[in-house]
Amino acid sequence: MNIGIRLHDTKPGSLRERLLFAREQGFSCAHIAMSKAIDGFSMRDAPALLTGELAERTRQDLADTGISCAVLGCYLNLADPDAERRAGTQEIYKAHLRFAGMAGAAVVGTETYANPESVFTEPAPVSEEAYRLFVDSLRPVVRYAEKTGTYLAVEPVWYHIISTPERAERMLDDIRSDHLRIILDTVNLISPELIGKEEEVVDDAIRRFGDRISMLHMKDYTVRDGKAVSLACGRGQMRYGKLLAFAKANNLPMTLEDTVPDNAEQARIYLEQIGQLL
Numbered sequence: 312m313n314i315g316i317r318l319h320d321t322k323p324g325s326l327r328e329r330l331l332f333a334r335e336q337g338f339s340c341a342h343i344a345m346s347k348a349i350d351g352f353s354m355r356d357a358p359a360l361l362t363g364e365l366a367e368r369t370r371q372d373l374a375d376t377g378i379s380c381a382v383l384g385c386y387l388n389l390a391d392p393d394a395e396r397r398a399g400t401q402e403i404y405k406a407h408l409r410f411a412g413m414a415g416a417a418v419v420g421t422e423t424y425a426n427p428e429s430v431f432t433e434p435a436p437v438s439e440e441a442y443r444l445f446v447d448s449l450r451p452v453v454r455y456a457e458k459t460g461t462y463l464a465v466e467p468v469w470y471h472i473i474s475t476p477e478r479a480e481r482m483l484d485d486i487r488s489d490h491l492r493i494i495l496d497t498v499n500l501i502s503p504e505l506i507g508k509e510e511e512v513v514d515d516a517i518r519r520f521g522d523r524i525s526m527l528h529m530k531d532y533t534v535r536d537g538k539a540v541s542l543a544c545g546r547g548q549m550r551y552g553k554l555l556a557f558a559k560a561n562n563l564p565m566t567l568e569d570t571v572p573d574n575a576e577q578a579r580i581y582l583e584q585i586g587q588l589l
Contacts, residue, residue: 312555312558312559312565312582312583312586313339313340313379313381313562313563313564313565314337314338314339314340314529314564314565314566314567314579314582314583315333315338315339315340315341315342315378315379315381315564315565315566315567316333316336316338316341316342316566316567316570316575316579317341317342317344317347317566317567317568317570318330318333318341318342318343318344318347318348319344319347319348320567320568320570320571320572320575321333321336321572321575322572325349326343326348326349326369326372327372327375327376329348330372330373330376330378331376332572333376333378334376334377334378336572336575336576336579337576337579337580338378338575338579339377339378339379339564340378340379340380340381340564340565340566341373341378341379341380341381341566342381342382342384342420342528342566343369343380343382343383343384343416344383344384344386345357345360345361345383345384347384354385354387354403355399355403357385357403357406357407358402358403358405358406361406361407361409361410363413365410365414366410366413366414367413367414369414370413370414370415373414373415379415379417379564380411380414380415380416380417381416381417381418381525381526381564381565381566382416382417382418382419382420382464382494382525382526382566383407383410383411383414383416383418383419383420384419384420384421385403385404385407385419385420385421386420386421386422387400387403387404387421388400388424388425388426389401389404389421389423389445389448389449389452390423390424390425390429390435390441390444390445390448390472391426391428391429391448392426392428392429392430392444393428397448400448401448401451401452404419404421404452404455404463405452405455407419408452408455408456408459408461408463409459409461411461411462412459412460412461417462417525417526417564418461418462418463418464418492418494418525418526419456419461419462419463419464420463420464420465420466420494420526421463421464421465421466422465422466422468422471423445423465423466423467423468423471423472423473424468424471424472425441425471425472429441435470435471435472435474436469436470436471436472436474436475437474438472441472442472442473442478442481442482445472445473446482446485446486449463449465449482449486449491450486453486453488453490453491454488456488456490456491457488457490461490462490462491462492462525463490463491463492464491464492464493464494464525464526465479465482465491465492465493465494466493466494466495466496466499466528467479467493467495467496467499467500468496468499468500469499469500469501469502469505470502475500476500476512476515476516476518476519476520477515477519479493479516479519479520480519480520483520483523491523492523492524492525493516493520493523493524493525494524494525494526494527494528495513495516495524495526495527495528495554496527496528496530496568497509497512497513497516497527497549497554498530498531498532498539498541498549499528500512500516501532501539502539503537503538503539506534506537506538506539507548509549509550509554510550510552510553513553513554513557514553517557521557521561524561524563525563526563526564526565526566527554527558527563527564527565527566528565528566528568529544529551529554529565529566529567529568529578529582530542530543530544530549530567530568530569531543531544531545531546531547531548531549531569532547532548532549533546533547533548534548541568541569542569543567543568543569543570543571543574543575543577543578544567544570544578544579544581544582545577545578545581545582546574546578551582551585552585552589555582555585555586555589556589558586559586559589565582567579
């Protein structure tokens with residue numbers, strides 16, 4: 312299995328040093344969020360900072376360490392209610408897509424939260440206004456991905472605008488582009504009503520858009536105050552059988568979340584041991 316880690320969850324260091332730390336712990340791919348993995352990197356200045364020179368250096372560091380970049384993170388709000396800020400955010404996404412193409416990142420990843428300034432007649436996870444604002448803002452970014460031959464992947468979260476597999480499927484149908492993909496993080500889809508039903512969540516996602524899933528985010532969960540709280544893999548009650556079987560059948564990369572350097576390798580081994588039994 313192709314298991315990786317978020318680089319900002321490794322021991323601190325330069326981008327190359329973090330890649331080496333990941334390699335030493337047995338990981339083969341990475342989630343790279345430039346503002347978290349590189350000291351002093353400002354997302355606001357990303358269009359100027361994500362240069363061809365940095366892309367070439369990043370590509371070389373990936374090649375030298377034997378690590379692939381499964382996702383380049385750009386988790387900014389495309390549903391910002393301020394039009395000027397929203398336009399600036401779209402340019403930051405386009406810069407990440409250009410950089411992904413040059414550096415060899417498989418996809419640019421994002422989520423769909425609505426910030427506190429967003430005022431909708433209904434909560435964002437069910438609001439038609441929020442959905443339309445997000446999709447309208449997303450569309451030109453995806454068209455840019457088509458133009459540059461790159462890919463944008465949306466990660467649904469139960470309390471965000473793209474909140475369910477059903478909504479994610481609707482988004483894919485509305486945008487209609489092979490360059491729009493999905494990052495499946497099962498725990499992020501476990502609302503209070505779905506606690507203990509993670510295998511049903513996986514089944515629903517695979518049925519609706521299984522061939523559009525580019526990668527998996529892997530973590531565990533426990534229940535506190537009626538809500539799923541995420542943990543490193545192997546430390547909670549998550550059942551991984553169906554998810555790992557799907558990953559193995561489709562050779563999908565997966566990156567761990569909610570780890571620290573002291574438990575990341577253990578979490579990887581835990582998943583590999585389950586995978587060997589499938």
